[in-house]
Amino acid sequence: xxxxxxxxxxxxxxxxxxxxxxxxxxxxxxxxxxxxxxxxxxxxxxxxxxxxxxxxxxxxxxxxxxxxxxxxxxxxxxxxxxxxxxxxxxxxxxxxxxxxxxxxxxxxxxxxxxx
Amino acid sequence: xxxxxxxxxxxxxxxxxxxxxxxxxxxxxxxxxxxxxxxxxxxxxxxxxxxxxxxxxxxxxxxxxxxxxxxxxxxxxxxxxxxxxxxxxxxxxxxxxxxxxxxxxxxxxxxxxxxxxxxxxxxxxxxxxxxxxxxxxxxxxxxxxxxxxxxxxxxxxxxxxxxxxxxxxxxxxxxxxxxxxxxxxxxxxxxxxxxxxxxxxxxxxxxxxxxxxxxxxxxxxxxxxxxxxxxxxxxxxxxxxxxxxxxxxxxxxxxxxxxxxxxxxxxxxxxxxxxxxxxxxxxxxxxxxxxxxxxxxxxxxxxxxxxxxxxxxxxxxxxxxxxxxxxxxxxxxxxxxxxxxxxxxxxxxxxxxxxxxxxxxxxxxxxxxxxxxxxxxxxxxxxxxxxxxxxxxxxxxxxxxxxxxxxxxxxxxxxxxxxxxxxxxxxxxxxxxxxxxxxxxxxxxxxxxxxxxxxxxxxxxxxxxxxxxxxxxxxxxxxxxxxxxxxxxxxxxxxxxxxxxxxx
Numbered sequence: 001x002x003x004x005x006x007x008x009x010x011x012x013x014x015x016x017x018x019x020x021x022x023x024x025x026x027x028x029x030x031x032x033x034x035x036x037x038x039x040x041x042x043x044x045x046x047x048x049x050x051x052x053x054x055x056x057x058x059x060x061x062x063x064x065x066x067x068x069x070x071x072x073x074x075x076x077x078x079x080x081x082x083x084x085x086x087x088x089x090x091x092x093x094x095x096x097x098x099x100x101x102x103x104x105x106x107x108x109x110x111x112x113x114x115x
Numbered sequence: 116x117x118x119x120x121x122x123x124x125x126x127x128x129x130x131x132x133x134x135x136x137x138x139x140x141x142x143x144x145x146x147x148x149x150x151x152x153x154x155x156x157x158x159x160x161x162x163x164x165x166x167x168x169x170x171x172x173x174x175x176x177x178x179x180x181x182x183x184x185x186x187x188x189x190x191x192x193x194x195x196x197x198x199x200x201x202x203x204x205x206x207x208x209x210x211x212x213x214x215x216x217x218x219x220x221x222x223x224x225x226x227x228x229x230x231x232x233x234x235x236x237x238x239x240x241x242x243x244x245x246x247x248x249x250x251x252x253x254x255x256x257x258x259x260x261x262x263x264x265x266x267x268x269x270x271x272x273x274x275x276x277x278x279x280x281x282x283x284x285x286x287x288x289x290x291x292x293x294x295x296x297x298x299x300x301x302x303x304x305x306x307x308x309x310x311x312x313x314x315x316x317x318x319x320x321x322x323x324x325x326x327x328x329x330x331x332x333x334x335x336x337x338x339x340x341x342x343x344x345x346x347x348x349x350x351x352x353x354x355x356x357x358x359x360x361x362x363x364x365x366x367x368x369x370x371x372x373x374x375x376x377x378x379x380x381x382x383x384x385x386x387x388x389x390x391x392x393x394x395x396x397x398x399x400x401x402x403x404x405x406x407x408x409x410x411x412x413x414x415x416x417x418x419x420x421x422x423x424x425x426x427x428x429x430x431x432x433x434x435x436x437x438x439x440x441x442x443x444x445x446x447x448x449x450x451x452x453x454x455x456x457x458x459x460x461x462x463x464x465x466x467x468x469x470x471x472x473x474x475x476x477x478x479x480x481x482x483x484x485x486x487x488x489x490x491x492x493x494x495x496x497x498x499x500x501x502x503x504x505x506x507x508x509x510x511x512x513x514x515x516x517x518x519x520x521x522x523x524x525x526x527x528x529x530x531x532x533x534x535x536x537x538x539x540x541x542x543x544x545x546x547x548x549x550x551x552x553x554x555x556x557x558x559x560x561x562x563x564x565x566x567x568x569x570x571x572x573x574x575x576x577x578x579x580x581x582x583x584x585x586x587x588x589x590x591x592x593x594x595x596x597x598x599x600x601x602x603x604x605x606x607x608x609x610x611x612x613x614x615x616x617x618x619x
Contacts, residue, residue, distance in 0.1 A: 020279070020283070025275060028275075028279060032282050032283070035286045036282075036286055036289075038286070038290075039286045039287075039290045039293065040289075042289075042290050042293045042294070043289065043290075043292065043293030043296065045293075045297075046293040046294050046296060046297030047293070047296060047297060048297070072296075073293075073296065076245055076293075076296075079245070079249065080248075080289055083249065083252045086256065087252065087255070087256060087282060087285075090256065090259055090260070090278075091278055091279075091282070094263065094271075094275065094278060095275065097263070097266065097271060098272070098274070098275055101266065101267075101268050101271045102268055102271060102272065107275075110271075110272040110275065112268070112269055112272055113269050113272045113273045113276075113348045113349065113351070113352060114344075114347075114348050
């Protein structure tokens with residue numbers, strides 16, 4: 001399972017970078033979305049994959065029996081998802097405004113500030 | 116509960132929330148801005164004094180002890196950085212009273228400013244890596260909105276690059292956090308440092324990979340070579356008060372994290388990381404200063420100089436002797452004040468002449484001799500002329516380089532100092548000394564409605580210039596402060612003991 005997840009994460013990173021290197025700003029944002037998802041899945045995988053062992057403490061005990069799934073990674077990912085949702089929503093509005101102002105969706109036409 | 120550690124985060128958050136309540140009253144927002152940042156400055160001074168007298172201050176959020184709960188930690192470096200945040204924030208809030216056009220205030224300039232300061236203070240004070248990521252994002256979201264305030268074409272183009280590269284670096288940061296958590300099973304910085312000391316030989320390779328991932332992520336945030344390209348593309352575009360606080364604080368958050376991580380967490384394999392840091396530092400200095408030499412626009416020159424100055428700080432970390440760390444910390448203190456001040460001066464020049472282009476400027480020394488003086492103080496300090504603050508900062512770093520026999524680094528630092536002087540003299544000649552060009556617009560059209568009150572422009576500029584002089588004159592106590600923080604950085608056991616309550 002870890003090997004499969006590793007491949008999925010790798011493919012996500014690769015396609016994110018590919019999309020970010022395209023000239024269209026819409027594809028740029030798609031790349032950013034893929035990138036944040038790749039990072040989330042990486043945390044999920046690195047925290048260890050275990051199925052069928054919820055992190056619950058049985059009644060009357062002070063600690064769970066045996067190995068359990070790590071709840072912390074899921075909390076981290078949940079936080080990261082919320083943050084990336086907000087930030088990417090901003091990015092979408094930004095490219096919309098930029099398109100209205102610059103009248104281009106081509107990154108190569110946005111070089112005024114680099115000179 | 117040690118509330119004074121949390122106050123520098125709570126005050127700006129609260130001030131931001133209160134200014135949101137007064138959404139329609141810009142008058143109230145302006146003064147909440149001044150008093151909120153003033154309170155932040157006061158809290159930062161209290162925190163620094165407390166940290167200086169009683170040692171590292173720790174606050175366990177919700178009384179969950181580390182490493183399980185999130186801790187806020189204030190060691191001397193963190194407290195110094197928060198104090199600098201307070202100083203820059205307060206100066207910017209005063210300056211914003213006159214420099215932010217009224218039509219921009221209604222888009223929430225002041226709430227965003229407070230949010231930015233809260234994010235920056237949070238990043239300086241947290242003792243948890245994931246929490247650091249969250250504060251970084253708070254800071255970034257506020258900065259994204261501030262950088263496009265005004266909505267001009269250049270701002271949009273700059274913002275796209277700024278947003279993209281910063282989000283990319285955040286994603287790298289997050290990936291590195293995931294891998295680090297996979298190895299150590301903890302995110303508390305002190306606990307990570309302990310656990311990384313115990314990893315087995317075969318996992319050392321993975322630790323090196325993670326440390327390089329963090330290096331790239333924070334290299335982007337700190338605008339180090341070769342990852343700095345977003346900075347000169349965007350920092351000259353926003354409102355000048357926004358430029359000033361970005362230039363003073365944001366890249367330094369990246370530098371601060373580099374100092375924190377590469378003394379506390381990744382200090383086991385300094386051979387690899389600190390060699391990379393050394394080359395990064397030298398090349399950052401050189402490319403930054405050469406980039407500046409090629410520019411002829413006030414704020415673009417200053418933006419490139421941010422990069423070259425970042426190089427000195429990274430160099431201080433890379434040499435990694437006690438004296439070099441002292442130099443790095445001293446340099447950060449000097450640089451934040453000077454750089455913010457130079458941007459404030461450029462804003463006043465724009466207010467007087469309506470342009471940032473050097474070729475359209477001139478004759479300001481004849482009409483505003485005091486402004487010329489107030490420019491020269493930070494400019495010469497940036498170049499490192501005695502007795503100003505920059506001289507001592509450069510002196511300590513170069514002395515450390517000589518003692519560590521890093522001759523190349525010493526040569527580069529001296530050369531870059533000279534080229535910085537060249538850039539500053541170029542601005543001086545073009546803006547202040549040469550005769551004014553024949554036809555020029557007297558007033559910046561956007562700013563005329565602010566009336567003629569220049570006093571509020573001069574006040575923060577003069578205060579920061581005075582601070583630059585004082586850091587130079589009273590270099591000894593400031594040096595002692597930097598020395599104290601360097602001693603804490605180089606003895607991570609103290610930090611770990613304060614956070615976890617056990618001897619590592």
